Amino acid sequence: MNNLASERVCLAEKLKLIDRYWNPKIVGELNGQFIKVAKFKGEFVWHHHENEDEFFLVIKGELKIKLENRELVLREGDFTIINRNIQHLPFAEEETHVLIFEPKSTVNTGQARNELTVDCEWL
């Protein structure tokens, strides 16, 4: 449930509450989409989403996203959109803080269900 409508939300305060890497938490909901924050460190898993495009904005640190034939490097204030069906592997050498916009239906590991798959909860 979105109980945050018309309230101020401080990203830094929300990120302080996250104690696990690769475990995005919901901080807002609008138009069938979720706003999430996450801490990334290390390497995630190759995956794609069949029906969802994803937006990643770096709040702090450096996020790399490996694609099939190249690699994106995103620093603070940079974003990218990974369209549906694009294979991608996010990784971060140091702890990196990220804002994510994606449809409510999105599973973090996409089609690759494994031990990294998490149910996304409100923070």
Next chain:
Amino acid sequence: MNNLASERVCLAEKLKLIDRYWNPKIVGELNGQFIKVAKFKGEFVWHHHENEDEFFLVIKGELKIKLENRELVLREGDFTIINRNIQHLPFAEEETHVLIFEPKSTVNTGQARNELTVDCEWL
């Protein structure tokens, strides 16, 4: 058309290209939503959106949003979601840079069509 999928986009570089207040520009598209950046200064206009919830994230400066019975004050790194049908009046005492996430159908002035209404273009 979204020609930015899987590319790095730097918010600060995009914002440098904006030379008019209250004129959001599109910098990304996903899941039927637009990512926009805007510079705000001064007072906008009271309005609401009948079918669209809006997300505002402050990149730089301070954004105030008057609501019917109170006022939000958002500083760098703060966001809010203004749900559909909520009357709101954005204003900024100094130049303020904002990231907006909203459905493609959104008109900047909502139901209040006037000289501030703009067709939103890609940056």
